[in-house]
Amino acid sequence: MPRSRHSALPSTAVRDPGDEDEFRPPSKSQLKRQMTALQELGERLVGLPDSKLRQLPLAERLYDAVREAQRITSHEARRRQLQYVGKLMRDARIEPIQAMLAEWDGESMEQIAAFHQLELWRDRLLADDQYVTAFMNQYPHAEAQPLRALIRAARKEQAANAALLPGREPQRKHYRALFQEIKRLQAAADAASPSLPDDDEDGDDET
Template sequence: MTQELPQTPDGTDESPYDGPSKSQLKREMHALVDLGRDLVDLSPERLKQLPLSERLYDAIRLAQRTTSREGLRRQIHYVGKLMRDAPADEIRTLLDTWKNGSREQTQAMHRLEALRDRLLKDDNAFTAFLQKYPHADIQHIRTLIREGRKEAAANESLRQGQEPQRKHYRALFQALKALQDPDTEA
């Protein structure tokens, strides 16, 4: 015998419960536990930058000190339980910003490496570089390029097993990096 659902005045069935499903609640809890696991992997300096309650912060620090595998698993689940009262969306946003920030830094380093390689191979690249960075120490950069080219030529004639020289190659990169830093720009 099946039980009929009560009907609304317009003749449609009325659902006795309108909240999230049990499966949805479990997914949300697993997401909070995963977020808690990510928080346990952070350094104490990063944790202090997050909007965490004192109780949650202490639970995370305890999990970081826990060496037992089962104890760590339990503590991470406890951190996930405490995450219910924390601003999880705000924390996720900050974590994402930190991760993407490092991605952006990596891309900036790749751009600097490409610029260095162009400067070592092409004199016209130096002219374009000077137009973009008129405040650069022209003589210093030109010296690093010249010495870097000498290093590259010497490295081509090395025998198998000999270490290539990279002193000026690296120094040129550091000089370009210093030009990119907003703290060093005038």
């Protein structure tokens, strides 16, 4: 099973062979780390769709609390509800929940890597014109003029955002459009890539 990107929760008691007692109680810092990890795990559950929540071994009260947090729109009310979810996590069966999340993480690692590659291309194209040439070499089916126009618009938008006064909402229209165009070109390149021939169809049977 793929290893989860999330670290395991710290133990509530630590065995110390040098002590006379079999166990020594966890320190305040250990307890704080444990509570923080439970809170973060609970918040991750709130970010899951209901189809996945139903696959996890959640107690009914915890499941209802997570679903309620998903429905709340008020920032302060949602914060309080997330704290309540974290409190309920103390009595949850953590290990099977973490195991299932780790399995889902493993299934999506390839997609995450592809997404990061798209982000990297977008940031490079915005940073320096030399990457435009490199991008066109890798994706020759891209139309240079529209791509360069989109890059210029995104750079202009980026510069305007940098000059915004505090509290003003930055614009992301061209920034997002550039990402979507890179994504479209990547998908077109993947679709045009020839598939590898099947070994059974090479016509060279050895006897």
